[in-house]
Amino acid sequence: MIGYYVHHHGLGHRNRATQIARELTVAVTGFSTLDRPADWPGEWVQLPPDVTEHPSDPTASGVLHWAPLGHPGHRERMGIMAQWLCHDLDLMVTDTSAEVTLLARLMGVPTVVMAMRGDRTDRTHRAAYDAATALIAPWSRETAETYWPEDWNRKTTFTGAISRFDVPTAAARGTGPAGVGPAVTSSEGAGSAVEGENTVLVLWGRGGTAVGEDDLAAARAATPGWTWTVRTPDNPSPDLWRELHEATVVVSHGGNNAVAELSAARAHAVVVAQPRPHDEQTATVAALDRAGICVGLPEWPAPERWPGLLDRALLLGGDRWRTWRHGDGAHRAARAMEAVLRGDAP
Template identity: 60%
Template structure:
């Protein structure tokens, strides 16, 4: 039985987990404070929330990221996890929690860490990555984090971007970026998430006003797309934040893009933007630009085209991750048979 812990911040972790779980050929149980996503292929254990109003020593004097003292929700979620880890879980995937990774390893269960961009050299991340039996990095080896020690890289499977649109992308390559036709009323699609942003509606309105040759469509959690894949394919340029899932879905659609980092712990989105820029994938910025820059930015993104996305993805990231997890599970089964 594969256990799969899914962090409740945002919905990106759950979306990626669903794609990977569907590719698994062995039973899987999800663990999260979020509800089960539609189509989850196995059991789902809903964990109590663990966010107190005034946490007591949540980092254990800097040893951990989140382990508040005297909190019933935290103690109950860890008890539920430990109960299952001590019985029928053979491999535990964490996306993402250093504490759950270390709990599984302390109970003698092999662990898979879903890696995240950014500076993960703090004590807690180092311990979790060091303890993991396998690391799954949802990026290509070509765009890997340069600071990683060799001992992490040696046990990492680089799956490339994992998108819910991978199967659609395989069936439909999408239109090539057109940089030769008339520029009048080209389409720009803004896809913005809900995980915290510095960008306001006024910022987007100002960008729209100075770009009269572009037709702007804005999709947010408050105003979601009825068909995001169709919206992506219809856009001449896509503007989005540097979240892992947003960039992965953009890469599947292979559209010219402007990707803009938003503040996140451990500079996660800034690291993504840096990797995009270093690999010359698309226009990648560390912050929302001044309004007057938008006509040039959109024109440059269109001229750059979409060919760079081939350096970001393999097209079957979820399948590659699932196969790596199954290989680790096979090791457990083989060892258990002796």
């Protein structure tokens, strides 16, 4: 059986884990503080929270990322997973936690780490990535991180982007939500539903943001020929797949799953990094911009820049997203995990 640890920050980790789990042909059990997804295909163990405003030595003097001393929730959650690792799990996938990765490895269970963008050369990440049996990178080899040591690259499967809008394989069809569509077949990517109307769709997540209503209002005022629509977890789209295609340009944060959805729709996009640990989103938008896939920005731009940015975005997107995604990222990830389960590590 495969165990799958899902981090609770934002919703992207859970969405990605669900897409991959639905492609697995073996039993999978999820572990997370988050609620079980409606379309999760196996058992789900909801873990007690381990957050606290006043942690005691949470990093173990810099050795770990989060292991607060004396916290009953932290001790209980690690104990629950240890029991499963002791008796039931043959492989542990982490998306993402260095501590859970190391726990599994210390108990002699092979581990697969879902890699993340940004600078992962800190002591804790290096220990987790070094100890992992295999790594899975949800981006293409062509856009790989240049600083990675070769021993990480050797054990990595580069799946390309993993989107909830990817068409599932035959094994996974019928197990997920209805209405998610195939990737766009037109080379033009997204475009306005009304001829002559210029529209901006803003997608903003729940994981923390440095952009407020005043920033959006200033961008609107600077682009009088454009109509802006803002979607957030508190104001979700009634049909995101449709809105992605109807928008002339999509403006999004640089979270991995948001970018994956842009790639599935082959949108003309402006992707703006939000502050994240280890500069994760900064690294993502830099890779996108460097590859000429879309407009990638390290921070929210001044209002007067928006007309030019939207015009530049119209020249990008479409087929350029093929550099970022293969269309079957979840399937590739699942096959890589099952290879490790069989002992065929990269």
